[in-house]
Structure formats: C-alpha cells, structure tokens
C-alpha cells in the first residue's frame with residue numbers, strides 16, 4: 510500500500526514536471542530556469558526532493574514574467590530565500606520555485622539602506638557595519654536572506670528585524686508592483702504582514718543608526734561566537750522548530766526538555782543534544798524522519814503538558830498529496 514502510494518505520487522510529480530516544462534520552456538528570462546531541480550542543497554536541513562521548475566530570475570522583469578506566467582497558467586509558486594526555515598518534502602515541490610539569490614543589491618541614502626531581499630542577512634549586516642550603520646547587527650550569522658528575515662520578522666538577542674524596517678517593494682498576489690510602508694501593528698513576535706500571502710518581496714529598506722564600525726564588528730563577532738558555542742552550525746537544522754509562547758511560562762526548548770526528549774531520534778533525525786527546540790539531520794535523515802519527529806514532539810507536549818506548540822519551521826511541497834505552503 511505504502512509503495513503504491515509512493516508510486517502514484519511519483520507519476521503525479523512527473524506529470525506536473527512535464528506540463529510545467531512545456532510552459533516554462535517557452536519563456537525567456539536573463540536568469541536561469543531548470544526542471545526537476547534538487548532542492549536539498551539549497552536548504553539548511555539538506556533534505557527533500559526536487560522542484561518541478563526552479564527559476565533564478567536576474568532582475569525585476571524576469572521576476573515579473575515568471576509571476577505573470579504562473580498566475581495566468583494557475584501554477585502555484587514558492588519563493589525560496591536561504592532555505593533556513595523550511596522542510597522540503599521528500600517528494601519535492603510540484604510547482605514553480607523562485608529563488609531570490611539574484612536580488613542582492615545594496616543602495617544607500619544617508620541612514621536609509623535598501624537591500625535586495627536575496628542578500629544574505631549576514632552580508633547585509635556586514636555592509637551596514639562598513640558604512641558605520643548599526644541596528645541590524647544582532648542578525649549577523651543568522652542563516653538566510655533579508656527577505657526570509659522580513660517574512661518571519663526574524664528575532665534574536667532581544668531585537669526583531671521590524672525594529673528598523675521602513676518599507677518593502679514587492680509584487681502582490683496579482684503580480685502588481687506595490688510598496689509596503691511599515692505600520693508597527695502589522696508586526697509582532699515572529700509575525701509579518703507577508704505571511705499567508707503569495708507576495709514576492711524584492712527590496713527592503715531600513716533606517717539605521719550611525720555607530721562606530723569597530724563596535725559593530727565586535728558585537729557581530731560576539732553574536733557569531735555565541736551561536737557557535739550553542740552548536741548552531743554543528744549539524745544541518747533549521748534553527749528553532751517551534752515558536753515560543755510567553756503565556757506558557759518557559760521557552761519551547763525548556764518545555765520539551767522537561768519531558769526528557771532531548772536526544773530523541775527518528776531515523777536520521779534527532780532532537781539536538783544541545784538544544785531541545787532544534788532538530789538536526791545527523792547525516793541520513795529524510796524529510797519524513799524530521800517531520801515525524803516534529804509531530805511527535807508536538808503531540809507529547811500537547812498530551813503531557815496540555816500546551817499547543819506553534820510550529821516555526823514551514824513544511825513545503827507535496828506531503829502525501831497534501832500541499833503545504835505551495
């Protein structure tokens with residue numbers, strides 16, 4: 510039964526690849542378009558299947574053409590940043606995956622700095638530090654891109670990216686170019702107005718603070734050293750699996766730890782021996798192993814503590830016919 514289901518999934522996936530190939534082979538962009546393209550190396554969990562279509566647009570007109578094609582043909586799409594907060598299904602993503610890596614521009618007007626959303630968050634903080642501008646340095650060494658950080662309202666060391674965000678240029682779900690100007694009520698702990706929408710952010714503008722570059726570089730090295738000491742880079746992961754809930758009296762990692770789950774394994778996936786809210790790929794994990802472990806942790810916390818943990822890591826692709834995120 511299991512094998513039959515997997516086989517049916519494979520036929521469905523290849524049917525989709527063929528249809529999308531026909532459509533996307535017809536369009537010309539300056540960037541690249543690939544078919545049946547492996548995504549695992551593009552995610553920090555390093556697992557998961559291929560994208561039916563994978564595009565790396567080089568500029569705004571490429572992006573617009575890709576979006577217009579997807580919208581007019583009714584093709585679902587997923588925007589991929591650094592892949593640091595997602596779990597891609599072993600069956601892959603039977604859709605268009607649009608990478609933002611070509612959007613790595615930097616523009617500066619005094620204390621206002623705009624970054625292309627595909628620029629890595631670490632690089633953005635380095636560039637700001639070179640200008641002698643602070644306010645985002647706490648995000649140095651956090652994996653992922655500027656776009657992914659805005660999407661999740663990334664947070665660490667007491668700061669959130671929305672603290673210095675001014676505006677975002679984006680394409681909305683109808684393919685129209687829009688400018689979003691920040692309203693602080695739109696952002697909260699790990700929430701942004703871009704969640705639950707099929708927008709593509711292109712550029713994000715920040716208001717930064719003149720700060721001695723030496724101080725910024727010292728702080729950045731301290732944040733990096735702290736992450737290294739906590740074992741963040743010792744094994745593939747996507748950082749925290751669950752959000753914290755301040756009403757629960759303790760961070761999610763502490764709650765999971767209180768149940769003695771640290772070190773628990775499913776196949777090649779393991780609750781990090783160093784941090785109970787991080788699941789690592791020990792080298793042989795499948796996406797299914799990781800998802801099973803995530804669900805089992807969530808169930809244990811629900812049954813034994815009566816608390817509902819909210820997942821932070823996003824499931825992407827085809828999970829037994831159920832499509833999540835795309």
Ligand SMILES: Cc1cc2nc3c(=O)[nH]c(=O)nc-3n(C[C@H](O)[C@H](O)[C@H](O)COP(=O)(O)OP(=O)(O)OC[C@H]3O[C@@H](n4cnc5c(N)ncnc54)[C@H](O)[C@@H]3O)c2cc1C
Nearest residue numbers: 590591592593594653654656657658660663664665710748
């Ligand atoms: C070791 C480690 C440590 C981490 N520590 C932290 C931490 O301290 N704090 C924290 O908040 N997170 C942390 N994370 C999680 C991750 O780094 C952040 O969520 C990061 O912001 C994800 O960015 P990304 O570019 O990889 O996004 P992706 O994982 O590629 O995508 C995440 C979501 O953002 C959307 N998205 C990305 N770019 C765009 C765009 N241009 N337009 C529209 N949508 C877009 C995607 O469609 C998806 O829905 C950690 C992860 C790891 C692996």
